[in-house]
Amino acid sequence: MTCNGVGHMISVxxxxxxxxxxxxxxxxxxxPLPDALGCVLDEDVCSDLDVPRHDQSIVDGYAVCASDFSIRGVQKNSGSIAVELEILEEVTAGSVPTCKVKSGNTVRLMTGVAIPPGADAVVMMEHVECRDEPHQRRGIxxxxxxxxxxxxxxxxxxxSIKRGQLVLTAGTTIGGVELGLLAQVGCSGIRVIPRPSxxxxxxxxxxxxxxxxxxxxxxxxxxxxxxLGCGRQLGLQVRDLGIGRDNIDHLRRSIEEGLSADVLIISGGVSAGTLDLVPGVLADLDVQAIFHKVSVKPGKPLWFGVAKNAKQTKVFGLPGNPVSSxxxxxxxxxxxxxQLAGKLGDVEAPLPTAVLRDRFEGVGKRTVFHPARLHRxxxxxxxxxxxxxxxxDLRALSGANALAIFPADEKPYAAGRAVAYQLID
Incomplete structure (x- = not known):
């Protein structure tokens, strides 16, 4: 692990x-399946059954023999063709047909029900009228x-799915649809990369x-x-450590507790002020500094290090100003x-660009991340x-849905120029 940014400012x-x-x-x-939402799948998943498991109706309707409509049809004065069939039974969701459909009869069934033997088509319920007949229990x-x-x-x-078919591959992020699909193919638990804490x-x-x-x-x-809200928006396990006071013993206790997480964020205490104590406390707790100060605006005092503990906790010291943080x-x-969550696609994807609406003068010697709003x-x-x-100025930030990114040492950007941006979650 390279430690090349302590003592001097590095680029973004x-x-x-x-x-x-x-x-x-x-x-x-x-x-367990419900706990896997938002996680990345670590194994390929194949189906343990056919979906559907049998020929099934995709509508509420009547299972029939299609040939009846050419053999038994009666032409009306209007020119339309009418067919009358005896209803053998009604099959609701969760039940299976018990009768075989033959020429001259039909079975009423609900969406998703298995097609009864002998039937080869289903007519939608809206196209059928029923009437009672004395000698037919279910009517006509x-x-x-x-x-x-x-x-x-x-x-x-x-x-939809054949038994043994690959349905999800390792690396897939599990959303609501994927949870449903995993349940459909018999997964009550699944191997995933868990969400970071x-x-x-x-x-x-x-x-x-x-x-x-x-x-x-x-x-x-x-x-x-x-x-904390930013972490929860990402679906993380989040822990609130309260407020750390400008006292070495108090900071040490709070930071020690935070080092049990995968990532610890400390805001404030990393600049060059008299009471900016955080880097010293982190060093005492065996957290190796990787860099301190980045050529970015806002956010120059950013600190990053890795704890020498079992979790190898990643520690970020953020500036105390809210927009910088x-x-x-x-x-x-x-x-x-x-990256901890296994979502490398999110990390490696190139930044999108958009056309700058108005001239921007706020460039300089550091890379600028400026609150911005995208318009289609x-x-x-x-x-x-x-x-x-x-x-x-958090109020201005609340109206933003992106951060416009302007590289260091650039001249002012004219309207119409392409600008990279990062979406705000």
Missing amino acids: EEALASIREAVHAKSAERL AHFVDAHVTAGQNIMRQGK LAVLPTGDELLDPSMDPPPGKIRNSNGPML FVCFQAFVRPALM VAGGTEIECLQWHGSG
């Missing part, structure tokens, strides 16, 4: 490369102008609970709820979390850089 690309080198996907585990089905061909409204056995520790004597009215010199703790989470922490327009996507009043 170097920081991301160092993170990728230090982070590896978690070991796979077998989880009257079909008017029904054009019936063999096979209509029938899904054949194994049409995340611990969040905002620090600083100036921080107060959001319920409190801050006196001069104090501010409400916004970074904690924000970063958010940008660093999206640009650096999120890729690490995705005829022919593509435009990106609008939002008005922003510095790294404490």
Whole structure:
């Protein structure tokens, strides 16, 4: 693991490369099916049965012999063809037919029910009128102008899935549909890369609970709820460590607790102020620093290291300013979390681009991540850089759905130029 960024500022690309080198996907585990939502599949899955298991109706209707509609049809004055068939039984969901369909009779059935022996078509219920007859227990089905061909409204056995067929491959992210498919092919548990755990520790004597009215010199703790929310949006196991005070012993206890997670985020305490104690406490706890300071705006004081513990906890020290913390989470922490979760496609995918709506002057010697909003327009996507009043301006950030990315040392961007962006979760 390269330690090339301590003591000097590195580029965004170097920081991301160092993170990728230090982070590896978690070991796979077998989880109960409901707990696997959002996880990455670690094994191929094949079906243990045909789907459907038998020829079945795809509508509520009447199972018939298609030949009856050419043999038994009676032409009406209107020119339509009418057929009358005796109803043998009604088969509802969860039941199976007990009668064989022969010429002159029919079986009423629900969607998904097996086709009874002898039947080769199903007529939708809306096209049938029924009437009672004294000598027929179920009555008579009257079909008017029904054009019936063999096979209509029938899904054949194994049409969707054949027994032994590969249905999901390793590397698939499990969503709601995949949970349903896994259940359909008999998986009550599945081997997946589990979701990473995340611990969040905002620090600083100036921080107060959001319920409190801050006196001069104090501010409400916004970074904690924000970063916890970012983790929950990714479906992570999230732990709130409370507020870390500017006291070495207190910080040590809180950080030690956080090192039991896969990733620990500490906001504040990583700059160059007198009470920025975090890097020293991390060193005492045997967390190896990988880099400290990145050429990014906002977020320059970003710190990253790896604990020498069983989990090899990845530790990110984020600047205390809220927008800086958010940008660093999206640009650096999120890729690490995705890599831990086995979602390499998310990490390796090239950044999308959009056309800049208005001229942008805010470039400089560091890579800029600017709050922006995407707009769908005829022919593509435009990106609008939002008005922003510095790294404490969360209100402007709340209107953004992307971060526009401007490389370092670029001249101002003219309207109409292509700009890379990162979507905000």
